[in-house]
Amino acid sequence: MSILSTTSRLGLPFVALVGAATLVAPGSADGYTLTGWSLGLTQRTFRIFNNFSDAEANNNTTPDPNFPGAQGAVMALWKACIEWSSALHGNGNGDPTQPAGLGSGGANFDPSYQGLATSPGVIGDNVIAELSGCAGGVLAFTESFTSGAGWRMLFYQCWTWYDGPNTNFPSGGGRFDLQGVATHEYGHSTGMGHTNVGGATMFASTADGKTERSIENDDIAGIRANYGAAGATKPRITGLLWDGSVLTIDGVNFSPTNNRVWFTRAGTGTTAAVILSGLASTAGGTRIAVTPPVTAGSGDVIVRNSSAGGASLSQPWPWDRSNIQCPPVTRYCTALPTPSGFPAVINFQGSQSVAANDVSLFVSSAPSNTFGLFYYGLTQASAPGGNGIICVGAPFYRLPPVQADLLGTAFFTYNIALPPTPAATITPGTTWNFSFWFRQMSPAGYNFSDALSIPFCN
Amino acid sequence: MRLLLPLLAVLAVGAFAPAQIERLTLQQMIDKADGAVRGEIIGREVHRVPHPLPDSGPLYFTSLQVQGASLATGETTTVIVSYPGGFIDDEQGVWNSEAPTEAETAVGRDVVVFYKWSGDMGGGFASNALYASHGGVYSVFEARRGGSIVQGRGDGYAVASNQRIDEFGKEVARLALDKKQREEKGK
Numbered sequence: 001m002s003i004l005s006t007t008s009r010l011g012l013p014f015v016a017l018v019g020a021a022t023l024v025a026p027g028s029a030d031g032y033t034l035t036g037w038s039l040g041l042t043q044r045t046f047r048i049f050n051n052f053s054d055a056e057a058n059n060n061t062t063p064d065p066n067f068p069g070a071q072g073a074v075m076a077l078w079k080a081c082i083e084w085s086s087a088l089h090g091n092g093n094g095d096p097t098q099p100a101g102l103g104s105g106g107a108n109f110d111p112s113y114q115g116l117a118t119s120p121g122v123i124g125d126n127v128i129a130e131l132s133g134c135a136g137g138v139l140a141f142t143e144s145f146t147s148g149a150g151w152r153m154l155f156y157q158c159w160t161w162y163d164g165p166n167t168n169f170p171s172g173g174g175r176f177d178l179q180g181v182a183t184h185e186y187g188h189s190t191g192m193g194h195t196n197v198g199g200a201t202m203f204a205s206t207a208d209g210k211t212e213r214s215i216e217n218d219d220i221a222g223i224r225a226n227y228g229a230a231g232a233t234k235p236r237i238t239g240l241l242w243d244g245s246v247l248t249i250d251g252v253n254f255s256p257t258n259n260r261v262w263f264t265r266a267g268t269g270t271t272a273a274v275i276l277s278g279l280a281s282t283a284g285g286t287r288i289a290v291t292p293p294v295t296a297g298s299g300d301v302i303v304r305n306s307s308a309g310g311a312s313l314s315q316p317w318p319w320d321r322s323n324i325q326c327p328p329v330t331r332y333c334t335a336l337p338t339p340s341g342f343p344a345v346i347n348f349q350g351s352q353s354v355a356a357n358d359v360s361l362f363v364s365s366a367p368s369n370t371f372g373l374f375y376y377g378l379t380q381a382s383a384p385g386g387n388g389i390i391c392v393g394a395p396f397y398r399l400p401p402v403q404a405d406l407l408g409t410a411f412f413t414y415n416i417a418l419p420p421t422p423a424a425t426i427t428p429g430t431t432w433n434f435s436f437w438f439r440q441m442s443p444a445g446y447n448f449s450d451a452l453s454i455p456f457c458n
Numbered sequence: 459m460r461l462l463l464p465l466l467a468v469l470a471v472g473a474f475a476p477a478q479i480e481r482l483t484l485q486q487m488i489d490k491a492d493g494a495v496r497g498e499i500i501g502r503e504v505h506r507v508p509h510p511l512p513d514s515g516p517l518y519f520t521s522l523q524v525q526g527a528s529l530a531t532g533e534t535t536t537v538i539v540s541y542p543g544g545f546i547d548d549e550q551g552v553w554n555s556e557a558p559t560e561a562e563t564a565v566g567r568d569v570v571v572f573y574k575w576s577g578d579m580g581g582g583f584a585s586n587a588l589y590a591s592h593g594g595v596y597s598v599f600e601a602r603r604g605g606s607i608v609q610g611r612g613d614g615y616a617v618a619s620n621q622r623i624d625e626f627g628k629e630v631a632r633l634a635l636d637k638k639q640r641e642e643k644g645k
Contacts, residue, residue, distance in 0.1 A: 035553075051511070118513065119511055119512060119513040119514045120509060120511055120514040120515075121513065121514055121515065122514065122515030123515055123552060129511075131510075131517075131580050132510055132578065132580070133510075133576065133578035133579050133580040133581070133582075133583075134576050134578065134579065134587070135540075135541065135542055135556075135576060135579045135580070135587040135588075135591065136490075136491070136573070136574045136576065136587035136588065136589035136590055136591070136594065137479050137480035137482060137487075137490065137589050137590030137591070137593060137594070138479055138480075138541075138542065138556045138587075138590060138591045139478050139479060139480060140478055141478075141542055141543070141554050141555045141556040141591075142554070142555040143543070143552040143553065143554055143555075144552070144553045144555070145553070146553050152515070154580075156580075181478050184478045185478060185555065188555040196612055196613075198613060203614065204478070204479060204592075204593070204614055204615075205478070205479050205480060205481035205482070205590075205593065205614035205615070206478060206479075206480075206481055207480075207481040208480075
């Protein structure tokens with residue numbers, strides 16, 4: 001059999017560049033390749049210098065809660081990088097071609113979005129930018145240190161870059177999907193080479209008009225080969241609650257002590273994440289509460305537990321600093337019945353926003369036409385008092401008296417800008433407990449409603 | 459040899475420097491490129507170019523001097539083709555995801571290169587760009603039964619499979635002539 005017929009049957013080059021296998025080593029007989037390096041924990045960050053000049057690269061102005069504060073090219077590039085995350089980024093949404101699917105790597109690798117850069121920077125700054133000029137059929141390239149000490153990613157300006165998320169841009173004419181090409185390039189940044197598996201993100205070439213944004217099985221196998229598959233003990237975030245003061249991070253596999261939380265740095269600055277250290281978890285390693293510093297901005301949050309290496313990092317989870325969510329109002333304490341046989345019940349109308357200042361308290365099932373007053377404090381109690389239960393611990397603060405109507409209902413609109421005493425000032429991030437004291441015809445002459453615990457936010 | 463071939467083929471795939479390049483057939487490559495030359499690499503130089511934007515690290519470009527003959531016309535020629543990336547020395551240079559490997563571009567190698575003039579490959583660096591970087595250079599080897607073979611690289615590359623260089627040259631010449639006729643018709 002001749003060489004030609006043999007190679008023709010194989011459909012592959014018949015003479016190998018054995019000596020050329022310098023930087024890229026095969027990862028499997030038929031599939032992903034690895035460059036021979038991996039990124040250390042200090043190199044998991046990335047930033048974007050948004051000098052993309054095509055109108056099409058920055059015409060997506062629709063906000064996406066999974067990418068707070070970003071739009072256009074920035075959002076597309078952010079999506080591209082976090083597709084390599086170990087687990088879903090937030091709810092995984094953001095790309096119509098992979099609904100609920102962004103964050104597919106399943107490896108001990110998680111990138112940290114660090115916002116905008118002020119220039120393309122140097123290799124090791126881990127910045128993504130556009131480069132004026134053209135080099136033939138080269139769309140974009142990644143420059144790296146061969147030690148894994150960082151990278152820089154540049155997109156040639158001579159192509160027309162589309163920021164998505166829609167996929168309906170025309171083929172031909174040098175139009176390329178920014179997110180799709182960036183997903184490929186970020187694979188290089190992590191230490192992935194090319195694959196010969198068609199349809200994989202790390203396949204060497206792509207055609208214009210295509211939107212190949214998801215990493216596929218071969219890519220996933222590659223990132224897991226380079227960083228290890230994410231194990232059962234790797235931390236994972238399942239949700240955030242931001243009340244304007246405290247960020248409560250829910251998840252699994254947080255260490256009892258010495259956790260760290262990485263934040264996206266606010267504004268433009270350095271590559272390094274804002275990191276809070278020495279954090280304890282509660283609820284069996286499922287909750288961490290932190291006060292984000294002013295240097296932390298909207299972006300992603302990552303929890304690092306006290307273990308080592310990439311296995312210590314959670315997946316990135318979006319956090320919008322401007323989207324303050326109050327914890328829910330909760331009811332507690334059991335009131336004793338009034339002479340009518342029913343306990344008085346306190347309720348709340350309005351919002352928990354201090355800025356809105358629209359708190360209304362009301363009570364129902366109190367004795368008809370009785371006098372009483374709402375009172376509140378920072379601590380909860382459950383102690384006998386009068387003919388009922390005192391539900392708020394001392395010190396507590398009294399609001400002006402009110403009279404119930406014939407049905408036993410009383411209202412009070414509380415202007416929280418005018419507290420009864422400075423110590424009773426309600427501020428964002430504080431939780432206050434409210435109850436109602438009232439007179440009744442009984443041996444002690446007074447009783448209490450049940451109570452509400454009301455967290456307040458900005 | 460039979461056993462060795464698949465192994466060598468795998469190594470060859472692994473040896474390609476990573477990239478995201480334009481997917482091209484041979485006809486598309488001919489249509490887009492200014493020319494194609496088969497010849498020997500007789501010179502290799504890496505250039506350091508300031509980035510066009512402030513506060514940004516330099517760019518590096520590798521230039522290859524290829525002496526041979528145009529595949530379109532058969533005329534002897536020497537061209538300089540360049541691609542992003544390369545190392546001046548151990549301290550100066552960069553690994554570039556688009557670049558062909560050092561071995562693929564070593565002085566003395568017999569290659570086919572496709573190129574297109576670019577007045578600015580980045581930082582104002584002007585040169586014939588090796589079209590599609592690593593997708594624009596293909597090694598040529600002597601066949602055991604005589605003649606030479608240009609090494610294909612698989613799906614997505616302008617030279618997808620191995621071809622005898624004389625037949626390949628004829629195909630390139632035919633496509634180049636076709637391109638020229640189309641261009642003249644369009645004038």
